[in-house]
Amino acid sequence: MAYTILRRPWRLRKPYLYLMIPELGLVVALLVLFGLSQPNTYRTTMWEIGFENGFNSNPKMTLYAYANHVPLPHIPFVWSQTITNFNVAISVLSLFILLAKLISLIMHIFFPVFGAIITTSMVALYVTSVYGQAGPDHADARYPSNVAWYIAKSCDYAKARNAVTDCLMAKGCFAVTILMLALYLVQLGIAIFSLMPNKAIDIEDDGSDSDDGFPPPASKQWEMKPRAMLSPRTPNTVMMSSNAYSGGISDSPFTPRTQAFHTLDRKLPLRS
Structure with missing residues (x-):
C-alpha cells in the first residue's frame, strides 16, 4: 500500500459538484451586494447612526484631528474603506475560483490536495470579511463596541435617517457572507476527508494510467497484458493447419503475413 497525496480521487465527488450550485447563487448575491456598497453607499451612514445612538465612535474624529493638529486616530476596520474594497475583491475572486474548479473537475485535474489548499485560503478570506463587517470599534473609550450595531440591533434605529434599506442591505451582506463561509x-x-488514508484507494497500482486515480477500464487492462498471457485464439491470430498440404492437423498459429508469403509462392493453405 502506498499513500499518494497528489493523484487522489474525490471520495465524495458528486456532493462536491452539487455544492457548486448554491455556491454560484451565493457568489452572484455577493457580487451584487458588495458592488452596491462600493464605494461608500451606507458605511458612513451606519457609522453616524451608531454614534448618534451612543453605539460607536464619532465618524468626524478625523476632522477633529486635522482641526486640532493632533495625530490622526485609527479608523476601525469595520468603518474603513479597506473592508469595502476587500469584500468586492473576494467576491470577484470567488467567481473566478468557482469557474476554475468546475473546469478542472470536468477535466479530472482538480485533485483534493488542490481543493484543500484553495478552500483553506478562501475560508481565511471570508473569516476576515466576517470580522470586518461585524468587527469591534474601540476608537472612542466612551462608546466602546464589540459588534457593529447594525448586526446586533434592529434597523429601527435607522428610521430617523431614512436609512432602513441601507441597514437591511448591510445585514444582508453579512448574512450571505456567513453562508458562503x-x-x-x-x-x-x-x-x-478525501485526503485521509484509505485502503481501497492507496493500493499501489504501477500499471494504472488513469488521471483521476481510478483503475483503467477492462479494455485497457487487456491491452496492457503481456502477449504470453493472452489466449492463443486472439483476434490477430488465426489457428489454421500448417500441414494442410498433407492433410495433417496442427495447432501452429497462422497469421496474415504467413498467408501473404504462401500466396506469393502459389501455396494457398486451403487449396488441396
Whole structure:
C-alpha cells in the first residue's frame, strides 16, 4: 500500500459538484451586494447612526484631528474603506475560483490536495470579511463596541435617517457572507476527508494510467497484458493447419503475413 497525496480521487465527488450550485447563487448575491456598497453607499451612514445612538465612535474624529493638529486616530476596520474594497475583491475572486474548479473537475485535474489548499485560503478570506463587517470599534473609550450595531440591533434605529434599506442591505451582506463561509467549510471538510488514508484507494497500482486515480477500464487492462498471457485464439491470430498440404492437423498459429508469403509462392493453405 502506498499513500499518494497528489493523484487522489474525490471520495465524495458528486456532493462536491452539487455544492457548486448554491455556491454560484451565493457568489452572484455577493457580487451584487458588495458592488452596491462600493464605494461608500451606507458605511458612513451606519457609522453616524451608531454614534448618534451612543453605539460607536464619532465618524468626524478625523476632522477633529486635522482641526486640532493632533495625530490622526485609527479608523476601525469595520468603518474603513479597506473592508469595502476587500469584500468586492473576494467576491470577484470567488467567481473566478468557482469557474476554475468546475473546469478542472470536468477535466479530472482538480485533485483534493488542490481543493484543500484553495478552500483553506478562501475560508481565511471570508473569516476576515466576517470580522470586518461585524468587527469591534474601540476608537472612542466612551462608546466602546464589540459588534457593529447594525448586526446586533434592529434597523429601527435607522428610521430617523431614512436609512432602513441601507441597514437591511448591510445585514444582508453579512448574512450571505456567513453562508458562503459555511459552504467553504463544508467543501474543506470534503477535501480533507478525501485526503485521509484509505485502503481501497492507496493500493499501489504501477500499471494504472488513469488521471483521476481510478483503475483503467477492462479494455485497457487487456491491452496492457503481456502477449504470453493472452489466449492463443486472439483476434490477430488465426489457428489454421500448417500441414494442410498433407492433410495433417496442427495447432501452429497462422497469421496474415504467413498467408501473404504462401500466396506469393502459389501455396494457398486451403487449396488441396
